[in-house]
Amino acid sequence: MSADPIRQAVDQLAVRLPGHGRLRRSILREVEDCLRDAAEDHLTEGLDPHAARLSAVRQFGDLDDAAAEYRIELAAAATRHTALLIAIGYPVMLLPWALLNKVFPTHTGRSAPSWINGSFTWIAVTSLVLAVALLVRLRARARSAVAFPTLMNALSALGLGSATLTGVAGYLSSSLSTAASPGAVEAICELGTEIVSALFVAALGLSAARCLVHRRRVFPGAGRPEQVT
Amino acid sequence: MDQGSIRGRLDAMLLAVIEDGPLHGYAVIEALSARSDGDIDLPTGTVYPALRRMERAGWLDGEWSEAGGRRRRVYTLTDAGSQALHQQRADWQHFAARIAGVLTPAETPSPT
Numbered sequence: 001m002s003a004d005p006i007r008q009a010v011d012q013l014a015v016r017l018p019g020h021g022r023l024r025r026s027i028l029r030e031v032e033d034c035l036r037d038a039a040e041d042h043l044t045e046g047l048d049p050h051a052a053r054l055s056a057v058r059q060f061g062d063l064d065d066a067a068a069e070y071r072i073e074l075a076a077a078a079t080r081h082t083a084l085l086i087a088i089g090y091p092v093m094l095l096p097w098a099l100l101n102k103v104f105p106t107h108t109g110r111s112a113p114s115w116i117n118g119s120f121t122w123i124a125v126t127s128l129v130l131a132v133a134l135l136v137r138l139r140a141r142a143r144s145a146v147a148f149p150t151l152m153n154a155l156s157a158l159g160l161g162s163a164t165l166t167g168v169a170g171y172l173s174s175s176l177s178t179a180a181s182p183g184a185v186e187a188i189c190e191l192g193t194e195i196v197s198a199l200f201v202a203a204l205g206l207s208a209a210r211c212l213v214h215r216r217r218v219f220p221g222a223g224r225p226e227q228v229t
Numbered sequence: 230m231d232q233g234s235i236r237g238r239l240d241a242m243l244l245a246v247i248e249d250g251p252l253h254g255y256a257v258i259e260a261l262s263a264r265s266d267g268d269i270d271l272p273t274g275t276v277y278p279a280l281r282r283m284e285r286a287g288w289l290d291g292e293w294s295e296a297g298g299r300r301r302r303v304y305t306l307t308d309a310g311s312q313a314l315h316q317q318r319a320d321w322q323h324f325a326a327r328i329a330g331v332l333t334p335a336e337t338p339s340p341t
Contacts, residue, residue, distance in 0.1 A: 033254070
């Protein structure tokens with residue numbers, strides 16, 4: 001560990017913040033920049049460089065308090081990521097299937113029963129509407145400085161539920177589809193579309209699970225809203 | 230000055246100092262101190278997370294910029310932030326007027 005008090009403080013804050021994402025890096029960079037600004041200020045007041053840095057770190061206050069506030073922002077980012085993945089991912093996943101059915105009209109004929117194909121649309125629309133509603137609620141919570149463990153639970157459940165239902169519907173669609181072998185081009189397009197769908201379902205499941213992990217770290221045992229400030 | 234009371238109004242004060250123009254994190258703290266004649270001296274570690282939360286709320290727009298060889302995250306008040314500040318000012322003035330009304334000694338009627 002470096003002897004620079006500012007570097008030490010930033011390193012200690014980093015240990016207290018989970019993950020390796022862009023927001024975390026941005027937070028740590030901002031804290032270091034501001035501590036260096038404060039140290040420069042103390043330097044002009046006549047302190048020696050080391051004392052100026054120490055003073056800036058003391059002025060920052062309790063690292064645990066700051067880390068607790070920042071963990072809430074990291075949790076909010078994980079929640080927003082899952083909601084956006086649902087809101088953007090489902091249309092992106094369904095579009096290639098719609099194109100496939102358009103370009104290869106026979107594809108629809110070979111497919112599974114229509115209720116299974118219809119279920120994709122229902123899952124997508126329901127998940128999308130709920131995700132947008134939760135996104136709006138998340139922003140409102142930031143405005144009233146109220147924490148959001150219930151919101152995170154809801155979004156984790158939505159993400160995991162949607163991913164599971166989509167996966168099951170995909171499996172049924174594939175196993176119940178009838179027949180005649182497609183041409184080579186159609187088979188390649190279908191395989192590509194299936195890969196895109198599988199990647200989306202996996203990404204959604206992982207994102208929702210990460211959201212749940214953040215919830216447990218930031219609001220352990222919480223189901224009730226709590227005041228942040 | 231009581232830090233607990235200050236924290237209850239932290240959002241409004243931060244929005245107010247950024248209303249004058251975009252500021253980076255440490256400049257926000259300097260402006261807060263200058264506008265309170267040094268009476269408001271919060272731990273800086275309470276201010277930076279609050280700026281991030283207000284950015285999430287859509288009240289501030291935070292962007293990295295570079296000046297004098299230093300990268301800094303600069304915050305600008307958004308339209309929603311301006312409306313929130315207007316509302317919080319009105320709330321504060323209403324609150325302060327009511328408290329003043331209670332704390333001001335009642336005028337005793339002069340004996341006639």
